[in-house]
Amino acid sequence: MSETRPRAGPDAPAALLTAAVLAADSVSRRTVEYCRSLVAAGWRPLVAARDGPLAADVARVGGRLLELALDPRGPWSRWWVLRRLAHLLQAENVRLVHLQRPDGAELARAAAERVGLPWLATIHDPAWLDGHGPGTDALRAAPRLLAVSEWVAETLVQDQGIAAERIRVIPPAVDLSEHDPERVRGHRVAAVAERWGLDLGRRILVVPGPLLRAHGHLVLIEALARVANPDLVAVLVGAEDAERTYVREIERAIRAAGLGEQVRFGAPPEDEPAALQLADVVLLPAIEPLPSARVIAAAQAMGRPVIVSNLGALPECVQPASTGWIVPAGDAGELAWAIGRAIAMDEEVRARLATRARAFAAETFALERVGRELVELYGRAVRDRAG
Numbered sequence: 001m002s003e004t005r006p007r008a009g010p011d012a013p014a015a016l017l018t019a020a021v022l023a024a025d026s027v028s029r030r031t032v033e034y035c036r037s038l039v040a041a042g043w044r045p046l047v048a049a050r051d052g053p054l055a056a057d058v059a060r061v062g063g064r065l066l067e068l069a070l071d072p073r074g075p076w077s078r079w080w081v082l083r084r085l086a087h088l089l090q091a092e093n094v095r096l097v098h099l100q101r102p103d104g105a106e107l108a109r110a111a112a113e114r115v116g117l118p119w120l121a122t123i124h125d126p127a128w129l130d131g132h133g134p135g136t137d138a139l140r141a142a143p144r145l146l147a148v149s150e151w152v153a154e155t156l157v158q159d160q161g162i163a164a165e166r167i168r169v170i171p172p173a174v175d176l177s178e179h180d181p182e183r184v185r186g187h188r189v190a191a192v193a194e195r196w197g198l199d200l201g202r203r204i205l206v207v208p209g210p211l212l213r214a215h216g217h218l219v220l221i222e223a224l225a226r227v228a229n230p231d232l233v234a235v236l237v238g239a240e241d242a243e244r245t246y247v248r249e250i251e252r253a254i255r256a257a258g259l260g261e262q263v264r265f266g267a268p269p270e271d272e273p274a275a276l277q278l279a280d281v282v283l284l285p286a287i288e289p290l291p292s293a294r295v296i297a298a299a300q301a302m303g304r305p306v307i308v309s310n311l312g313a314l315p316e317c318v319q320p321a322s323t324g325w326i327v328p329a330g331d332a333g334e335l336a337w338a339i340g341r342a343i344a345m346d347e348e349v350r351a352r353l354a355t356r357a358r359a360f361a362a363e364t365f366a367l368e369r370v371g372r373e374l375v376e377l378y379g380r381a382v383r384d385r386a387g
Helices: 026-040 055-060 075-091 105-115 134-140 150-160 186-196 217-227 244-256 272-278 294-301 332-344 347-365 367-386
Strands: 014-021 044-050 064-067 094-099 119-123 145-147 167-169 203-207 232-237 263-266 281-284 306-309 324-327
Touching (some): 014 105, 026 294, 075 105, 094 105, 094 367, 145 150, 150 167, 186 272, 203 217, 217 244, 217 332, 272 294, 294 347, 306 332, 347 367
Parallel strands (some): 014 044, 014 094, 094 119, 119 145, 145 167, 203 232, 203 281
């Protein structure tokens, strides 16, 4: 979507989401999703953060960025930021404060409590609560915690000792109108293929970014060598600032496996639906637990078969043997088997899988459904505080 959504009027209830910085990462993308859901429900989402790559997305979906550094150094700066935050909460008719990162969480919590507002926190990664620090302690103390997956929720209970009744799981959201294979036209797909230097006559496997060791690229390369299908080409999506040591390790593995023409790196696409439409299979063979995987949900919304490993939140995002395959982490043989099954499907079988995948995404990850859960949680927090 390119249009900017209208904002609610000044009398509409506002929520302040504290994001510290709007980097191009999963936390900031989730913040944008929250803003979109709140606008649809008649709220005014305000985002307190420094500027960043996703600031334009906040405005596009109807939110408003309040440029504010929430991690100041020195007592005078901290006092000033706390005072300004408290003033903003009152001046903007804010009804609730929603913490998104450890950075800045302490000041946001203090400002909410100073003016008597309810506050809650999203835990995107349970590792955030390891150790101690002002921001970590603020997140841990939140009366309500939003977990981005069942795996995160279970980890918070088992490893952090947090009471299950304080936790609400709200999965990643996918806009089904944007991720609609019927609306993604050929010229958009061709533009992504050209950017990645791909021949559209080949079977294309896409491994979403970023280029992290945890995502299992080396296992994929070993699996592709076992598949031994020259018609396959795998695109490893990642930014130019990826860790060079790991990139060189991937390059050595590609050469050693004789896959120089079958594995390539691709810049993160500006048009995600078109990139997913381009893929014959979307893979995330992680070798470490991942707290969520919105892109796997988005791939199924586009009707693409997916292959993931059995770690972290990934199994929650797939219906095995129905919308994709779940393989043991680090097992190149099982991954090769799943790739073989995925690319061997005839058009009729692939069409049936696409229908099931899109239905599963609509039932589980649709933006409207996830948004209703968020707004309902906000309303409960506001009512509990008032009552």
